[in-house]
Amino acid sequence: MRYFVELSYHGKNYHGWQIQPNEISVQEIIEKALSLLLKQEISIVGCGRTDSGVHASQFFFHFDIDATIDKRKLKFKLNSFLPKDIAIFRITRVQEDAHARFSAVSRSYQYRISLVKNVFENDLSLQLSENHLDIDKMNRAALLLMDYIDFKSFSKNKTDVKTFDCTISEAFWEREGENLTFHISANRFLRNMVRAIVGTLLEVGKNRMSIHEFKSVIELRDRTRAGASAKAKGLYLTKVSYPNEIFIE
DSSP: OEEEEEEEEOGGGSSOSSOBTTBOOHHHHHHHHHHHHHTSOOOOEESSOOOTTOEEEEEEEEEEOSSOOOHHHHHHHHHHHSOTTEEEEEEEEEOTTOOTTTTOOEEEEEEEEESSOOTTSTTTSEEOOGGGOOHHHHHHHHHGGGGOOBOGGGSOTTOOOSOOBOOEEEEEEEEETTEEEEEEEESOOOTTHHHHHHHHHHHHHTTSSOHHHHHHHHHHTOGGGSOOOOOGGGEEEEEEEOOGGGBOO
């Protein structure tokens, strides 16, 4: 039987989601906990892979087991066993062919910026002065993203993907008080794509790049033309959507 698990994690102490040699990852911590609690070797498959230091307020993984489990009891035990920076929300049985990564129909990210020095947000957002940013200009540039599907310019080099095509359904900046958040949703994302987009939009906001130049960056399909990737600590995976029919109970 296959189960989906919904969770969140604070990424500061982890070298991303995916298991890495000689580095601690969220996947490794959870696999060890599940294997111990279920008394058998358990492998899990995540809905994606976040980079080192990136956070997730909603994430999913699936695992298989040849037994019916008490979902509520397992959730309680996992939350008691896992470190305080990983939280399990829900365990759900799904169809046997449901896949945490490939069954997802959309994903949403947020990139969070504090416009003032905030000692409580230092590990959770990028801190910049509002005097350095033209937010309206950044929003006008962000709208251009929905006119394209090829985002090779914002992809990590030497990646093994077969296509750089993504369909972006929303991309905008929102200010609330002294906090600035970039929202972006798409059917899929390339490695490092959101951080590269944010870093390039910040170049626009700092008037180091025009909107026309931002458009050219997309069209040239050349990562070296885009801005530097924004720091990982401000990035959150916030929503992963699946077809309702894959869930059983």
